[in-house]
Amino acid sequence: MTPSPWTADLDAQLTRRWSDADRPSCAQIGRDLGLTKNQIIGRAHRIGLPKRESPVHTARRKRPLRFCHDGHLGNRVGPITDCKFIAGDPHGAAARGENPFCGEPSLPGSCYCADHHAVCYTRAAEFAA
């Protein structure tokens, strides 16, 4: 069996790098300490270092909300000029050959006009009230 490479000094270095402000990846910490990414992850777990958020998830959360999640149209990015709020019965409108969407000019960065944006988006504080 291979002896563990971990010394008190390495543990201290790992702990320091783990919570570094520049958020090095596990692979990066491994390169710095001469170990593998898996050794870093395993050791961090063993000595009880706090879980780290994936940098991918962090980046995703910080991105401004610009998607239209209306299901039928799929995700759309970028300027959308007509309100995509479906008013009334979409199947009936389609059967009659009508456009089921509201069609008013949408707010910048929203799929909806001002009225329908207010209907579709609420803030957490409003729920608490």
Ligand SMILES: [Zn+2]
């Ligand atoms: Zn609308």
